[in-house]
Amino acid sequence: MSLTSDIKEFALDLGYSRVGITTADSFSEYAAIMQSRGAMYEFLVQDPAVWLEVSEPKKLMPSAKSIISLVWDYSQKAFPEGLLGKVGRLYLSRSYNAPPHRINGSRYQLMLDFVKKAGCQVGQGIFLPERWAAARAGVTTYGRNNFAYAAGIGSFIVLSSIVVDAELEYDTPTVEVGCPEGCTACIKACPTQAIYEPQKLNPRRCITLNTLFTQDGMPAGLSSHISPEIREKMGTWVHGCDVCQEVCPRNRERLQAKLPDDEFLVMASRDFSLTKMLNMTDEFYETRAQPLMYNYIKERKYFQRNAAIALGNLGDPAFIPDLEQAMNDPEKLVREYAAWALGRIGGKLAKQVLETKRNLETSENVQKEIEAALLAV
Incomplete structure (x- = not known):
């Protein structure tokens, strides 16, 4: 088998649902869009040059040739009713930026180790626009709610990537919006109107941001203060928010599926x-x-x-x-x-x-x- 085939087979063996390969070329359109959003995104990075940096993998790793894009399906098990509406599914899954001593963190580390042993140099500390990389690698499409969607799964996925110096076999991009024509369910359902246009989000109004990033010492004027207007619309969310994903017709099949229990979450929900x-x-x-x-x-x-x-x-x-x-x-x-x-x-x-x-x-x-x-x- 080719190196590309070896990488994909190993990723699937680890449990990743999708794996695609794209070039390490620039994400210049991403940088331009982020810079055009102005003050809404200042809390993420105060220096506009950083958007240019993350959109140019080869500037961070001159030998970079390929990006391996990995999709983890975190909705393979059921989430207890006692936790839904309070903690976002992403966080309940314990799969987002998981530490290496946890199963979801060790999976990514095993993938890194495999690629290195295969002879690839791996980029260290490279932050990429994951949704853009995944769409370019042909494993996801975009949603109007700003999430990435994998066919047959929906948006309950975690994306990660590995930049390597090997020239691999590249997949056909799926840089497109896959939502039903004319659907605006996510825009209508957003409690704070954070989604103000298809694929456009004001993060400062987003419930997830307000539960997570409103802390003292944050940049761009963020503090521990949450405006009363936003508070009243936060419902019972204390860490994240799933509203725009819950109303999405592209997630309906998975949300209605009978899934096995996550026994850890069942135990945690009893005490929560x-x-x-x-x-x-x-x-x-x-x-x-x-x-x-x-x-x-x-x-x-x-x-x-x-x-x-x-x-x-x-x-x-x-x-x-x-x-x-x-x-x-x-x-x-x-x-x-x-x-x-x-x-x-x-x-x-x-x-x-x-x-x-x-x-x-x-x-x-x-x-x-x-x-x-x-x-x-």
């Missing part, structure tokens, strides 16, 4: 609750939050903030005692959003809690949230 995330113990953080949601959030206060928003949006007075407990948290961020959630739930008991805490609170930001919440109850 928004109230436990709000008033998080060390054990919950180590055994439930981090194994499922290790990608972007390292400080527990952001998990707690997201849980407070979710509880507020549920509007159930039964959560008032949990939110009252959170009003004693040492992190002022947690107290701010617990106050907002109490105002969102409303009622006599919520008002009593807010009035009591107003007299004790020392943080100016928390006091402002309490005053705003009191106006809402």
Whole structure:
């Protein structure tokens, strides 16, 4: 067999659903599009030159000739109802940027080792526009919701790539939108109108971004603050969001399929609750939050903030005692959003809690949230 055939066969043996090969040529169109989006994407990178860098694999690796594009299907097992609508399927699958000591991280490492042993030099630390690479390698098409789709699977996939110095056999590109003609289901369903046109997303309005990237110390004006308008539309999502994928007709078959249980997730769902995330113990953080949601959030206060928003949006007075407990948290961020959630739930008991805490609170930001919440109850 040829080297290309060997690589593809090994990838499929590892469990990858699709593998394609494309050239290491420039992704200049990608760079131009990203630069044209302006301030919406500044949080990702402040230096516009970086878009040019990631779009030119050969500048990062002069010997680069080919890109191996790999597709992992993370929807092969069912996701428990108790976790859906709270944590995105991608994160529940533990397959996105998985560490090497976990099964999904070791799979990619095995692929790297195979390619190296086959005599290829492998590019190190090269960030690529994965959806563009996969479409050019003929393994995915685009969706109007900005996701990549693999035939027979849908958009519940993780893409990864390997840049090598070998000239391999290249696949026919599938750089096209595969959505049904005229379908705008994802645009209509997006709670925050983050998808403002087909294939165009304002990430600052995206629920996923607001659950993950709104942290202090981030670039381009991002902070831990989430605007009240966005909070009210976040529903119960605390890490990611699947809405635009759930309504997509291209995912219907997989979403309706009877799939085997993921026993780890079944076990995790028994212990998982928004109230436990709000008033998080060390054990919950180590055994439930981090194994499922290790990608972007390292400080527990952001998990707690997201849980407070979710509880507020549920509007159930039964959560008032949990939110009252959170009003004693040492992190002022947690107290701010617990106050907002109490105002969102409303009622006599919520008002009593807010009035009591107003007299004790020392943080100016928390006091402002309490005053705003009191106006809402």
